[in-house]
Amino acid sequence: MPAPSALACSQGPSWFRESRLGVSFHWGVASVPGRGDGWLRSREQMGLAAYERFFQGFQPTADWAPRWAAAVRGAGAGYAFLTAKHHDGFCLWPSALTDYHVGRTPARGRDLVREFVEATRAAGLKVGLYYSLVDWRHPDYPHFGDRQHPLRFDAEARVEEPRRDFTRYVDFLHGQVRELLSGYGPLDLLVLDFSYWDLVGEAWRGAELMRMIRDLQPGIAVNDRLEPDAIKRDAPPPWAGDFDTAELNIPREQPRAPSGRPLPFDAWFPLGRNWFHDEEDAARIAGRKSARTIIRALVNCASKNGNLNLNLAPDPSGRLHPHDVAALEAIGEWMRVNREAIDGAGAADLPKPEWGRWTQRGSTLYAHLLEPVIGHLSLPGLRGRVRRARVLATGRDAFLGNYWNVGVQQFDAPDDLFLNFEEPLGDTYPLPDATDTVIALDLATSAAERTALLAPLDAERQRAFSERRPNS
Numbered sequence: 296m297p298a299p300s301a302l303a304c305s306q307g308p309s310w311f312r313e314s315r316l317g318v319s320f321h322w323g324v325a326s327v328p329g330r331g332d333g334w335l336r337s338r339e340q341m342g343l344a345a346y347e348r349f350f351q352g353f354q355p356t357a358d359w360a361p362r363w364a365a366a367v368r369g370a371g372a373g374y375a376f377l378t379a380k381h382h383d384g385f386c387l388w389p390s391a392l393t394d395y396h397v398g399r400t401p402a403r404g405r406d407l408v409r410e411f412v413e414a415t416r417a418a419g420l421k422v423g424l425y426y427s428l429v430d431w432r433h434p435d436y437p438h439f440g441d442r443q444h445p446l447r448f449d450a451e452a453r454v455e456e457p458r459r460d461f462t463r464y465v466d467f468l469h470g471q472v473r474e475l476l477s478g479y480g481p482l483d484l485l486v487l488d489f490s491y492w493d494l495v496g497e498a499w500r501g502a503e504l505m506r507m508i509r510d511l512q513p514g515i516a517v518n519d520r521l522e523p524d525a526i527k528r529d530a531p532p533p534w535a536g537d538f539d540t541a542e543l544n545i546p547r548e549q550p551r552a553p554s555g556r557p558l559p560f561d562a563w564f565p566l567g568r569n570w571f572h573d574e575e576d577a578a579r580i581a582g583r584k585s586a587r588t589i590i591r592a593l594v595n596c597a598s599k600n601g602n603l604n605l606n607l608a609p610d611p612s613g614r615l616h617p618h619d620v621a622a623l624e625a626i627g628e629w630m631r632v633n634r635e636a637i638d639g640a641g642a643a644d645l646p647k648p649e650w651g652r653w654t655q656r657g658s659t660l661y662a663h664l665l666e667p668v669i670g671h672l673s674l675p676g677l678r679g680r681v682r683r684a685r686v687l688a689t690g691r692d693a694f695l696g697n698y699w700n701v702g703v704q705q706f707d708a709p710d711d712l713f714l715n716f717e718e719p720l721g722d723t724y725p726l727p728d729a730t731d732t733v734i735a736l737d738l739a740t741s742a743a744e745r746t747a748l749l750a751p752l753d754a755e756r757q758r759a760f761s762e763r764r765p766n767s
Contacts, residue, residue, distance in 0.1 A: 310421055310483065311516045311538065312559055313639040314373020315597045316630070317604040318623075319425065319486075319563070320363065320411075321378050321570040324385045324400070327352035327611045329574035333381050336431055336445040343432065343445075346383065352611050353400040355407060359613025360414035366615060368418045370623035371630025372605075373638065376423030376484050377411045379475055381571075382443075384432030387411075388478075392470050395432050412479045423484025424475055428468060428499060428520075435464035442491055465500055469507065476511040485512070486540075489520045496522040501534030518561070529554045541601070545592060549599040549642060560601040562592070565608060566619045572608045583618050586625035587730045593626075593637060594663050594731055598652040600641040629730060633687050636661035636733045648675070651731070658740050662714075664732040671699060671720045674712040677736070679749035684714055685735040688727040693734055696720050697752055701759045712752075 325333040327349040336346050367375045380386045386396035388408035397407055408424065415422040430436045431445055437459065438444045438452040446452035476482060485508060490499070501521045508517060519526040519536035526535040529552050539550045539560040550558040567576045567583045576582065593603045609615050630637065636654050643655035650672065651665035660681075662674070674681070684693035693714050699721030714734070716724045726732040739745045 308483070308514060308516045308537065310373070311602070312600070312641070314421060315602050315637045315640075316370065316372040316593055316626075317374040317376070317561070317602060318367045318370065318372050319376050319378075319604055319606045320609060321381065321565075321606055322572075322609050322613070323378060323381055323383070323387055324349050324353050325381055325383055326572040326609065329572060331571070332569040332573060333383070333571040334443070336383060337443045340445050340448065347399075350400045353397075353402065354611060355402050355405070355613045359609070360407075360410040361417075362613070363411070363607075363609070363615065364414040364418035364420065366607075366620055366623050367415070367420055369627045371627045371634060372420070374421035374423060374484060375415050376425055376486055377408065378425040378427075379408050380427050380430075380471070381425075382427045382429040382431055384427075384430040386471070388475070390471055390474055392467055392474070393433075408475070409479060412482070416480075421483035423482060423486060423516075424479075425486040425488060426472060426475060427488050428490065428494075429488075430464070430468075433464055433467060435459045435461060435467070437461065437494075461498075465498075468499065469504055472504065473507060473511065476508060476515075482512050482515055484516050486518045487520050488518075490522055496525065496532060496534055499534075501532065505534045526558060527552055529556070538602075545595050545603075546599065546601070549601065557600060560596075560599075561604050562596050562601055563604045563606065564592070565606040566622060567608060567616070569608060570606055572610045576608070577610075577616055580618055583616070584622070586622045586629070589622065589626055590629050590730050591665060594652055594654070594665075597637050597640055597654050598642060598647075598663070629728075633731070633733045635659075636663065636687065636735065645676070658738045660736040660738055662734040662736060664726055664734065667726055669723050671713040671715040674714055674736070675708065676710050677712040678710045678752060679712075679745045680739050681712060681736045682739055682744065682748065683737045685737070686716060686727060687733045687735060689716075691716075694718050694720055697756055697759075701756050 321333060325335065328335050331338055335341060379388060384395050386393065388396065388406050389398050390396050397405060412422050438446045439449060439456045441447045499521055508515065516538065517536045518538060518540045520540060521534040521536065525531050526539055527550060539558045541560050541562045543564060545562045546560060550560055569576045589605065596603045607615055607619055635656065640654040640656040640661060643653035643660055645653050650668055651663040654661045654663065681695060684695055686693050693716055695712060695714050698713055699719065713720060739748055
């Protein structure tokens, strides 16, 4: 029998486990070139002066934040977060610790982080911020010989390298995180990005940083990128975070520590190919993910106690790609009908079925039909356990029963139950929703209920076997 929802076994804030769909936004001066995906300086080994020529092209409209929040809300997502600072070091808020911020663009005098937080919160969404641990502009961040710094091969940077003070940079990093977590009211999510080589854990003074984060925002969810995979240890360090970030990947099963402790995860994908606005990517409509693809990915994640996070790449004015807006609207239409099978639902203690996936919320099991079925649908092991079957797309009940020809043959196993949208049960009917037809199976919760549900099924089976033996 399916176990109660496995959500109780997960860690992290309950809202994160109950809002299965999130949306992130990569946006800033890196959106202006229309190429490079936020890594332009690194990939082209571009000097600082050349990059700063893009500042004047960053011209956010007055209403960008409410439009984004409405799009996220309309998609049925539960949370959204913004790149307050990406690897280029450019800040979307007027940080007191650097002049490398929005004040040097046509948006001077504005605090874009505040605009985002207030609009997102007003839309009834959980709100978060992204902050890059990497900073290619700060003079004390490693330059020469670094993994990806724009000046990693620069001869002048090599001469200057001994004079860099990484401790001073980490002080700056902590100070900026303090600004973000103390200046905008309650925040629900902090995404730190990213650690590599020996720049992991205590290189960032991770324990101290996490203490500050928890002190300033006690209920916040924090990702795992102060040290990759540290969260997967049986005894994770204090900076391990609350969930596993699966970038460009949906795990084949829920991640676990060696002891078997289950871990919540967030599968993170851009709707196009790139994270930041890219002209070629924007023009390549065929390469953008469809609502159908996203919905099925969301079901995949929820069936493993995970979340799906979609990234949007607004242009320098804050305009969202029309395809992405349409995709979010289509996702929202599906979520309005099927939300109960996603938000607050998680893995079921059943093998993956051949026709799709399971999710479960309490005593309701959800069958996600992703493939058309010829004849009736087999529900393995559920005979005498289903009180009612509701087709969410139509609002009608489905039909439950024995194998259609029970008096002659027995399929697939004695404890299987069979379902279809109409009668007769053995006929073939089209799926009401070609993207994902969800059937809510309300399960019996007591032995007495199961006995009562089995009685008519067993009586029909016995009657059918008696009728095929007229001389017995």
